[in-house]
Amino acid sequence: MAPPAEVLAVRGLSKTFPGVRALDDVDLTLHAGEVHALIGENGAGKSTLIKLLTGVYRPDAGEITFQGAEVSFATPLEAQKAGISTIYQEVNLIPLLSVARNLFLGREPRNRFGVLDIARMNSEAEEVLRGYGVRVDVRRPLRTLGVGAQQMVALARAVATDARIVIMDEPTSSLEPREVETLFSVIRGLRDAGIAVVYVSHRLDELYAVCSTVTVLRDGRRVHHGSLAELGRLDLVSTMLGRDLGEVRAEGLTKFSGDHQATDSEPVLEAHELTVPHRLHGVSVSIRPGEVVGLGGLLGSGRTETAKAISGALPVRSGRVTVAGVPLRGGSAAAAIRAGVSLLPEDRKSEGIVPGLSVRENIALAVLPRLSRFGLVSEARVDSVVDTFVTRLRIKASSPHQKVGELSGGNQQKVLLARWLAMNPKVLLLDEPTRGIDVGAKAEVQKLVDELAADGLGVLLISSDLEELIEGSDRVVVLKDGAVVGELTGDDVTEDKLMRTIAGDTAATAPAAEEVAGDG
Amino acid sequence: MAEATTLRTAPLDRARVLQWLQTYGVYAGVAALLVVNVVITPNFLTAENFRTQAVQVAPVIIVALGMALVIGTEGVDLSVGAVMALAASVTALYLGYGLLPALLAVALFAAAVGLANGALVALVGVQPIVATLALMVGGRGIALVLLPQLEDLRNPALASLGSGDVLGVPYLILIAAVLALLVAFTVRRTTFGRQLLAIGDSRPAAQLAGLPVRRVLIIVYVVCALLAAVAGVLATARLQASDPTSLGNLMELSAITAVVVGGTPLTGGRVNIAGTVAGAVLIQLLTATLIKHDLPPSWTQIAQAVVIVAAVYAARGRGRR
Numbered sequence: 001m002a003p004p005a006e007v008l009a010v011r012g013l014s015k016t017f018p019g020v021r022a023l024d025d026v027d028l029t030l031h032a033g034e035v036h037a038l039i040g041e042n043g044a045g046k047s048t049l050i051k052l053l054t055g056v057y058r059p060d061a062g063e064i065t066f067q068g069a070e071v072s073f074a075t076p077l078e079a080q081k082a083g084i085s086t087i088y089q090e091v092n093l094i095p096l097l098s099v100a101r102n103l104f105l106g107r108e109p110r111n112r113f114g115v116l117d118i119a120r121m122n123s124e125a126e127e128v129l130r131g132y133g134v135r136v137d138v139r140r141p142l143r144t145l146g147v148g149a150q151q152m153v154a155l156a157r158a159v160a161t162d163a164r165i166v167i168m169d170e171p172t173s174s175l176e177p178r179e180v181e182t183l184f185s186v187i188r189g190l191r192d193a194g195i196a197v198v199y200v201s202h203r204l205d206e207l208y209a210v211c212s213t214v215t216v217l218r219d220g221r222r223v224h225h226g227s228l229a230e231l232g233r234l235d236l237v238s239t240m241l242g243r244d245l246g247e248v249r250a251e252g253l254t255k256f257s258g259d260h261q262a263t264d265s266e267p268v269l270e271a272h273e274l275t276v277p278h279r280l281h282g283v284s285v286s287i288r289p290g291e292v293v294g295l296g297g298l299l300g301s302g303r304t305e306t307a308k309a310i311s312g313a314l315p316v317r318s319g320r321v322t323v324a325g326v327p328l329r330g331g332s333a334a335a336a337i338r339a340g341v342s343l344l345p346e347d348r349k350s351e352g353i354v355p356g357l358s359v360r361e362n363i364a365l366a367v368l369p370r371l372s373r374f375g376l377v378s379e380a381r382v383d384s385v386v387d388t389f390v391t392r393l394r395i396k397a398s399s400p401h402q403k404v405g406e407l408s409g410g411n412q413q414k415v416l417l418a419r420w421l422a423m424n425p426k427v428l429l430l431d432e433p434t435r436g437i438d439v440g441a442k443a444e445v446q447k448l449v450d451e452l453a454a455d456g457l458g459v460l461l462i463s464s465d466l467e468e469l470i471e472g473s474d475r476v477v478v479l480k481d482g483a484v485v486g487e488l489t490g491d492d493v494t495e496d497k498l499m500r501t502i503a504g505d506t507a508a509t510a511p512a513a514e515e516v517a518g519d520g
Numbered sequence: 521m522a523e524a525t526t527l528r529t530a531p532l533d534r535a536r537v538l539q540w541l542q543t544y545g546v547y548a549g550v551a552a553l554l555v556v557n558v559v560i561t562p563n564f565l566t567a568e569n570f571r572t573q574a575v576q577v578a579p580v581i582i583v584a585l586g587m588a589l590v591i592g593t594e595g596v597d598l599s600v601g602a603v604m605a606l607a608a609s610v611t612a613l614y615l616g617y618g619l620l621p622a623l624l625a626v627a628l629f630a631a632a633v634g635l636a637n638g639a640l641v642a643l644v645g646v647q648p649i650v651a652t653l654a655l656m657v658g659g660r661g662i663a664l665v666l667l668p669q670l671e672d673l674r675n676p677a678l679a680s681l682g683s684g685d686v687l688g689v690p691y692l693i694l695i696a697a698v699l700a701l702l703v704a705f706t707v708r709r710t711t712f713g714r715q716l717l718a719i720g721d722s723r724p725a726a727q728l729a730g731l732p733v734r735r736v737l738i739i740v741y742v743v744c745a746l747l748a749a750v751a752g753v754l755a756t757a758r759l760q761a762s763d764p765t766s767l768g769n770l771m772e773l774s775a776i777t778a779v780v781v782g783g784t785p786l787t788g789g790r791v792n793i794a795g796t797v798a799g800a801v802l803i804q805l806l807t808a809t810l811i812k813h814d815l816p817p818s819w820t821q822i823a824q825a826v827v828i829v830a831a832v833y834a835a836r837g838r839g840r841r
């Protein structure tokens with residue numbers, strides 16, 4: 001068998017943004033049928049490399065050879081037409097268009113008269129998506145789908161175009177294990193068809209499961225490349241972080257200490273029978289101070305909705321929330337925040353960051369009234385809060401005045417965490433807190449959650465990373481189709497039990513009756 | 521740093537030029553017009569001429585200040601001209617009771633229009649352009665119902681407001697300057713200002729961050745209407761006549777132009793007050809120059825259009841690549 005053909009060769013690619021050398025003299029080679037892992041810390045330059053390849057940004061230096069010819073794409077569309085199909089890190093579909101329109105954007109089926117054939121488009125879209133395990137009404141606007149389902153649509157779209165290279169920038173960050181499996185089988189299919197895949201993820205398991213080769217970036221430089229299997233997991237992490245192997249080994253890869261003081265004190269938060277039409281059917285959760293309660297369940301099981309309903313971001317039809325015994329007047333995020341309940345939303349891009357404002361303004365956003373007197377902002381106090389959190393969370397920005405929209409995904413997430421920690425909340429609702437965060441920072445965030453719980457904060461943790469959910473939570477409330485179907489406590493908090501509860505094996509666990517019993 | 525400079529390529533340079541243009545272009549434009557006029561316009565460098573120009577531009581600046589705030593929230597207020605007309609009518613109606621009661625009445629009417637705009641936008645969720653269009657048409661209608669035709673006003677207090685001065689500086693200019701400083705301070709240093717910008721940049725995020733989105737939006741529209749009313753009263757005072765038919769006509773466009781030319785993007789999240797003032801001045805100078813040299817009014821409009829296109833082009837280049 002002849003060696004597979006080289007599809008892409010990148011030489012000496014460099015890119016400088018004002019104040020940051022995002023990419024410095026990076027090489028990359030891809031062969032047909034290769035699944036190539038691209039890995040590095042938050043802000044290492046992975047997304048920048050991808051955006052240079054696909055014409056989103058223009059390189060300062062370096063050349064790109066695609067299928068034997070030197071190329072320089074002016075726009076992502078050009079790259080896509082040439083055969084480089086990309087799923088960008090931030091889902092890049094059009095929220096108001098229907099699911100089907102998004103799927104076929106730019107290559108809609110037309111009838112004989114050249115008119116858009118909507119019926120055919122919808123039925124084909126439905127069929128394609130079913131193949132990816134997404135069952136939705138394809139006529140609905142895309143934004144009505146959860147982030148995970150949107151990622152699957154983006155995937156289907158990227159794969160459906162006739163590509164030689166498919167690039168995936170953190171495609172699994174909001175996917176469930178089952179969907180990740182679907183994704184993997186799609187990737188294997190691409191590989192067998194001789195298509196090269198670039199795969200970016202902070203989840204090491206996934207890399208080892210599908211990738212054959214690896215490129216490690218650190219601070220914009222390529223620090224390692226070669227076969228992935230030959231590089232051990234700890235080696236990978238130490239190359240990536242630029243730290244000693246021994247140091248990494250000593251610290252281990254997960255940072256949760258395990259159990260917290262599951263105190264017997266009164267719950268700091270009680271949500272009672274929350275009902276939202278079509279989404280939640282009487283969900284009850286209670287959290288005691290110092291406790292981390294996990295919400296388990298599949299995509300669409302109502303975890304995000306539960307968090308949003310508690311935080312007042314989603315209006316409930318019935319049910320009530322009390323914080324430290326005081327009922328919360330529902331329907332407003334502001335009221336919940338005043339009462340000490342903060343939500344880190346799942347959709348960081350559209351509901352979290354304020355992209356045009358600086359890191360500083362974003363961190364201070366919620367806490368601003370407290371740092372002000374008579375409506376006048378005290379810049380000194382803002383600076384001190386911002387300094388504290390930039391240091392504590394190790395937020396990587398060229399300065400506190402850099403726009404948040406320019407930060408790497410992981411650092412944006414840290415800015416959001418800082419925004420809420422600055423509020424000194426009683427209860428923190430974390431919806432996918434480590435989504436898109438590198439292993440180093442992830443460990444930091446997990447350690448932080450631990451510390452916060454130890455300080456008496458109540459935490460609600462939602463994570464599609466099962467390991468994180470299991471290790472981080474003292475107790476897991478399992479949701480299915482918008483209702484509580486079980487609760488795991490103590491030694492029952494295991495991955496296996498969780499999967500069985502989700503699957504409906506109720507024998508594994510008692511129904512969650514006790515948690516609402518206190519209300520009478 | 522030297523290394524970074526040599527590595528930078530053409531596209532980035534163009535982006536930087538555009539960015540520079542968007543931030544400082546308006547000042548460069550004002551400076552250029554001043555220089556050109558000094559050379560080609562006779563009697564340009566007289567105190568009298570500067571006074572006239574400043575008095576003419578003051579109401580536009582005042583309206584544009586409010587407009588800049590509204591645009592900062594990713595909105596727009598088309599009803600400012602109508603509010604000026606309403607202010608003129610109400611002044612005429614209540615001047616009999618004295619200047620102060622008349623001003624109070626004007627403030628009430630204007631606040632009502634602002635509240636209506638704000639409520640439509642913030643509570644009902646109507647698009648700003650549609651909501652304020654309704655008030656633009658309706659507001660002038662009410663103004664004309666209250667006072668169907670031009671009416672001369674003979675009130676010494678009002679007259680001195682329109683043409684009096686302190687140490688040679690007309691009240692009009694002083695008021696515009698104080699208001700500009702006040703608004704700039706509000707945007708930069710107050711919680712309200714920061715919240716306004718956050719809402720303009722990403723409303724869902726601001727909402728989830730617990731910001732009082734509705735309250736801020738309503739206040740912004742009320743403030744914009746009040747500023748337009750101030751401009752309306754001052755213009756009426758200067759004319760010494762209430763003219764609800766034509767006062768404030770096309771003012772919304774002048775104000776929007778000043779804001780955009782001054783480097784405030786229509787997409788919200790940023791407000792440039794100094795630029796807005798300079799934008800109003802730029803348009804004023806441009807118009808005055810063309811008129812002084814006896815060019816037909818159509819030329820003025822074409823020149824304005826060119827300036828707007830240039831401003832929008834510079835804005836488009838920002839933040840890309």
Ligand SMILES: Nc1ncnc2c1ncn2[C@@H]1O[C@H](COP(=O)(O)OP(=O)(O)OP(=O)(O)O)[C@@H](O)[C@H]1O
Binds near residue numbers: 020
């Ligand atoms: N448009 C931009 N303007 C200025 N700086 C930018 C811009 N885009 C990226 N950067 C900077 O370039 C660096 C690399 O960012 P990049 O998004 O490539 O990181 P990443 O490796 O994809 O990180 P993550 O894992 O968090 O997604 C970061 O320091 C980031 O702040």
Ligand SMILES: [Mg+2]
Binds near residue numbers: 046408
């Ligand atoms: Mg990235």
